[in-house]
Amino acid sequence: MKTRPILFSGYMVRAILVGRKTQTRRVVKPKRRTDIFDHVCPYGQPGDRLWVRETHAMDDDGRCHYAATETEHPDWPNGWTPSIFMRRKFSRITLEITSVRLQRVQCIREADAIAEGVESVTEFRKLWETINGRGSWEADPWVWVVGFRM
Numbered sequence: 001m002k003t004r005p006i007l008f009s010g011y012m013v014r015a016i017l018v019g020r021k022t023q024t025r026r027v028v029k030p031k032r033r034t035d036i037f038d039h040v041c042p043y044g045q046p047g048d049r050l051w052v053r054e055t056h057a058m059d060d061d062g063r064c065h066y067a068a069t070e071t072e073h074p075d076w077p078n079g080w081t082p083s084i085f086m087r088r089k090f091s092r093i094t095l096e097i098t099s100v101r102l103q104r105v106q107c108i109r110e111a112d113a114i115a116e117g118v119e120s121v122t123e124f125r126k127l128w129e130t131i132n133g134r135g136s137w138e139a140d141p142w143v144w145v146v147g148f149r150m
Contacts, residue, residue, distance in 0.1 A: 003049040007083045010068035013054045015117030016093060017069070022149060023115040025105060027132065028142040041100045041144050050148065052093035053086040064090040099147035106140045
């Protein structure tokens with residue numbers, strides 16, 4: 001069993017915490033200098049774990065606060081720290097991978113969109129373009145579909 005980090009936005013962290021999000025789609029990255037991609041998912045295989053990186057802040061007492069769920073907060077000494085910089089020991093969410101598959105992003109079904117933490121394929125498409133940029137839906141990239149549970 002391997003453990004790897006994975007980034008999630010505040011909205012997606014909240015969806016995970018309430019049990020609405022049980023899947024994530026991530027663009028398949030081809031091997032360097034070729035258009036061929038490795039069929040081994042870089043996020044892991046069923047049974048592996050993912051620790052969630054999220055936007056956070058440290059207070060003067062060394063406690064970690066999470067932007068996704070903090071409703072009121074003072075000005076932190078160093079401000080909010082982007083999720084990419086979260087250290088493992090401050091992660092509050094560990095996910096177990098339950099399934100991994102490859103598919104084109106536009107092949108998402110309504111049930112999968114709901115498992116992504118949104119209400120419909122239309123909403124997922126909007127979210128996808130917010131995260132991956134304008135035109136990313138039309139490009140219809142191959143994605144890793146990673147199922148998980150807390």
